[in-house]
Amino acid sequence: MEIPAYFPRGWFAPEAFSEPQQLLAAFFNSSTVGLAILDRQLRFQAANGALAKMSGVPAGAHLGKTAQQIFGDLEPLEVTLQHVLATTRPALDVDLSGRLPKRAEVGHWIGNFFPIKDGSGKVKQIGTIVVEVTNQKKLEKSLHSLTARLLQIKDDEQRRIARELHDSLGQYYVRLKMNLDVLSRHELEPDDKAELFAQSMQVLDRCISETRTISYLLHPPLLDEAGLASAVRWYVDGLGQRSGIKVNLYVQQDLGRLPEKVEMGLFRVLQESVTNVHRHANSPALDIRLGRKSDQVTLEVRDYGRGIQPAQLKRFQETNTSGGVGLAGMRERIHELGGWLDVRSDKGTIVTAKIPLTRSRKKSITRQHRKGKSAKSDVA
Numbered sequence: 001m002e003i004p005a006y007f008p009r010g011w012f013a014p015e016a017f018s019e020p021q022q023l024l025a026a027f028f029n030s031s032t033v034g035l036a037i038l039d040r041q042l043r044f045q046a047a048n049g050a051l052a053k054m055s056g057v058p059a060g061a062h063l064g065k066t067a068q069q070i071f072g073d074l075e076p077l078e079v080t081l082q083h084v085l086a087t088t089r090p091a092l093d094v095d096l097s098g099r100l101p102k103r104a105e106v107g108h109w110i111g112n113f114f115p116i117k118d119g120s121g122k123v124k125q126i127g128t129i130v131v132e133v134t135n136q137k138k139l140e141k142s143l144h145s146l147t148a149r150l151l152q153i154k155d156d157e158q159r160r161i162a163r164e165l166h167d168s169l170g171q172y173y174v175r176l177k178m179n180l181d182v183l184s185r186h187e188l189e190p191d192d193k194a195e196l197f198a199q200s201m202q203v204l205d206r207c208i209s210e211t212r213t214i215s216y217l218l219h220p221p222l223l224d225e226a227g228l229a230s231a232v233r234w235y236v237d238g239l240g241q242r243s244g245i246k247v248n249l250y251v252q253q254d255l256g257r258l259p260e261k262v263e264m265g266l267f268r269v270l271q272e273s274v275t276n277v278h279r280h281a282n283s284p285a286l287d288i289r290l291g292r293k294s295d296q297v298t299l300e301v302r303d304y305g306r307g308i309q310p311a312q313l314k315r316f317q318e319t320n321t322s323g324g325v326g327l328a329g330m331r332e333r334i335h336e337l338g339g340w341l342d343v344r345s346d347k348g349t350i351v352t353a354k355i356p357l358t359r360s361r362k363k364s365i366t367r368q369h370r371k372g373k374s375a376k377s378d379v380a
C-alpha cells in the first residue's frame with residue numbers, strides 16, 4: 001500500500017496501514033483510554049466504550065449529541081475545542097475537571113484534542129483522546145494533606161521536646177547552679193554544706209534519669225543492642241507506670257534478632273498503637289503479642305476500649321486516610337518492609353502488623369557480623 005503523503009516519513013512500515021478500517025476499529029474497541037471524533041459543531045460522530053465508561057452514557061447514545069450535552073460544564077472543554085477549530089492546532093495534555101451530568105462526584109481527566117483536516121487543509125473533525133485521572137488526583141490530594149500533617153506533627157513533636165527539656169532538665173540545672181553558687185560564695189557550716197551536696201546529687205540523679213527517658217523514647221538504644229523483645233519489654237514497663245493501663249505482654253521465647261529495619265518498624269507501630277489506645281480508646285487493659293512463625297513476624301496490639309467509628313475505619317481501609325497520620329504512617333512503614341497492616345474494631349481495636357523476613361534476613365546477619373555481636377535470643 002502507498003503511504004499517503006500526510007504521514008510523517010519513516011514512521012511506519014507500509015503494511016502497518018494495509019487494513020485502515022480494521023485498524024481504526026481495533027484501536028477504538030480495545031483502547032482503555034477514551035476516544036471520540038467530533039464534527040465542527042462539536043457533535044459526537046464516534047465514541048468508544050472507555051469514553052462511555054467515563055461519561056456514564058452508553059457509547060451509542062453519544063452520537064449526534066454535543067460535547068456540552070454529554071460532558072456538561074467540564075472545564076475547559078468547550079473553550080479548548082473552539083480553540084482547536086480556530087487555530088487548527090492540537091491542544092495537548094489539557095487538565096479537565098468537573099462534575100459530569102451522569103456522575104455523582106467531581107472527576108479529573110487529561111485530554112488531547114487534535115484537528116482532522118480535509119484535503120484542502122480545513123478542519124473537518126476533532127479527534128479526542130481522554131484519560132481519567134480522578135483516582136490519581138485523590139491520591140495526590142491525600143498525599144499532600146498527609147505531608148502537611150507530617151510536618152505539623154514534626155513541629156508539635158519538636159515543641160514538645162523543647163518544652164520537656166525546658167520544664168524538666170532546665171529546672172534541675174537552675175537548681176544545681178544555685179546550689180553551686182551558694183557553695184562557692186558562702187562560708188557554710190559543715191552540716192549545711194553536706195546537705196547542699198546531697199541535694200545537688202539528688203538533682204543530678206534526676207537529670208540523668210530524665211535524659212535517659214527522653215533519649216530512650218526518641219530512639220531506644222535497647223533496640224540496637226538487645227533487640228525488639230527487650231525494647232518492647234522496657235517500653236511496656238514504663239508504660240504501665242506512666243499510664244495506669246494494665247498491659248499484658250506475650251513475646252515468643254525464641255524470637256531472636258530481626259533485621260534492623262523490621263525491629264525499628266515494629267517498635268514504631270507499637271509506640272503509635274499504644275499512644276492511640278492511651279489517647280482515644282479509654283481501655284482498662286491492653287494485650288501485646290509479638291511472635292515469629294517460620295519466615296514471618298507478627299505484632300498484635302489489642303485494646304478493649306471504645307473502638308474506632310465504623311465510617312472512620314472504612315475510610316482508612318479504602319483510602320488510607322484517618323484524620324491523623326498515625327494509622328496511615330504505620331501502614332506505609334509496614335508496606336515499605338513488604339508486609340501488611342490490618343486494623344479491626346469491634347469490642348475494642350486490634351492492630352496487626354505482619355512482615356515477611358526472607359527478603360532482609362541477609363542484611364540482618366551482615367549487620368550483626370559488622371557489630372561483632374552474635375544473634376541473641378530474648379526470653380519472654
Ligand SMILES: Nc1ncnc2c1ncn2[C@@H]1O[C@H](COP(=O)(O)OP(=O)(O)OP(=O)(O)O)[C@@H](O)[C@H]1O
Pocket residue numbers: 153276277279280281303305306307308309312322323324325326327328349
Ligand atoms: N485504639 C483506638 N481506639 C479508639 N479509636 C482509635 C484508636 N486508634 C485510632 N482511633 C481513632 O482513629 C483516628 C485516627 O488515628 P490516627 O492514629 O491515624 O490519628 P490520631 O491519633 O488522631 O493523630 P496522630 O496523627 O497524632 O496519630 C483517631 O483520631 C481515633 O479517632
Ligand SMILES: [Mg+2]
Pocket residue numbers: 272275276324325326327
Ligand atoms: Mg495516632
